[in-house]
Amino acid sequence: MKRLFGLIGTPLSHSFSKTYFTEKFASEKILDAKYKEFPLKEIGMLPELIEKNPDLLGLNVTIPYKLKVMNFMDEVDSVANDVGAVNTIVVTRDKDYSKSISLKGYNTDVKGFELSLVPIIGPEHTSALVLGSGGAARAIIYVLKKLGIDYKVVSRNPTGGRSISYDDLTKDIMESHSLIINSSPVGIEPNTGAAPNIPYEYLNSTHILYDLIYNPEETEFLKRGKLAGATTKNGLEMLKAQAEKSWEIWNL
Incomplete structure (x- = not known):
C-alpha cells in the first residue's frame, strides 16, 4: 500500500502542490508515496475523507480552511497555535490501520514565507501592509513580528487596531509602508484580471510587492507594481519551501 498525501481546500484548480510532490517523488525515486487533490465543499467533510482513505497519512490545507480546520485537530504544534492557522496535518493511525486516528496540525507557511522574504x-x-485577513495573513503577521517589521492589516471588514479598510489607504500610508503583501485570493485563477483595490498611483521604486499567489505567475497586482518601478515577487518559492517543510514533518 502506497502512503497517500494530499491537499484539501476549494477551489484547487490554481494549486501546484500535486505537480510539485508528484515531480518530487519521481525525481527522488520515492516509490511508496502518492499525492492527490481532495476538493472539499465544506470542512465538515474532513473526518469522512480520512476514514475513507486508510492510507492517507498527511494533508496540506489551502483556502478557505486554514482557520476552520483547527477545530478538527487533536493536537496543534506551538507555531500553528501562535499563528492560529493550520496548513499541514499529520494523520496518525494505529499500526493495523484501525479507526483509532489522531490529527496534529502544523503551520509551514511561516517557514516558507520567512525563507522567501528575508x-x-x-x-x-520597516513597515508592511498585509492585504487580507485569513489564515495565510496570520502566518505573514507572525513572520513580520519575528523580524521586527511593523504592519497594518488591510481588510474589507476591518476590526480596528492594526486593521484598516482599503478606503483608508492614503498617500502617506502607502508611501510609509514599503512592503505590501497580498495574502488575499484576489487575482487567483480563474479571476486573473482582478487586483486588490489599493491606490497603485502611490507606489514607487522603494516598494516591494509580494503576492502569495503563484498561479498566474505574474498577477495583476504584481504587474501594476512593476509598472510603478516596484520590486515584485510571487509565492512560488514560498510554496516550495513550505512543501518541503511539510514533507519533513510527515516523515519525522
Missing part, C-alpha cells in the same frame, strides 16, 4: 528585504523595509 533575501529581498533591507533595513529600510
Whole structure:
C-alpha cells in the first residue's frame, strides 16, 4: 500500500502542490508515496475523507480552511497555535490501520514565507501592509513580528487596531509602508484580471510587492507594481519551501 498525501481546500484548480510532490517523488525515486487533490465543499467533510482513505497519512490545507480546520485537530504544534492557522496535518493511525486516528496540525507557511522574504528585504523595509485577513495573513503577521517589521492589516471588514479598510489607504500610508503583501485570493485563477483595490498611483521604486499567489505567475497586482518601478515577487518559492517543510514533518 502506497502512503497517500494530499491537499484539501476549494477551489484547487490554481494549486501546484500535486505537480510539485508528484515531480518530487519521481525525481527522488520515492516509490511508496502518492499525492492527490481532495476538493472539499465544506470542512465538515474532513473526518469522512480520512476514514475513507486508510492510507492517507498527511494533508496540506489551502483556502478557505486554514482557520476552520483547527477545530478538527487533536493536537496543534506551538507555531500553528501562535499563528492560529493550520496548513499541514499529520494523520496518525494505529499500526493495523484501525479507526483509532489522531490529527496534529502544523503551520509551514511561516517557514516558507520567512525563507522567501528575508533575501529581498533591507533595513529600510520597516513597515508592511498585509492585504487580507485569513489564515495565510496570520502566518505573514507572525513572520513580520519575528523580524521586527511593523504592519497594518488591510481588510474589507476591518476590526480596528492594526486593521484598516482599503478606503483608508492614503498617500502617506502607502508611501510609509514599503512592503505590501497580498495574502488575499484576489487575482487567483480563474479571476486573473482582478487586483486588490489599493491606490497603485502611490507606489514607487522603494516598494516591494509580494503576492502569495503563484498561479498566474505574474498577477495583476504584481504587474501594476512593476509598472510603478516596484520590486515584485510571487509565492512560488514560498510554496516550495513550505512543501518541503511539510514533507519533513510527515516523515519525522
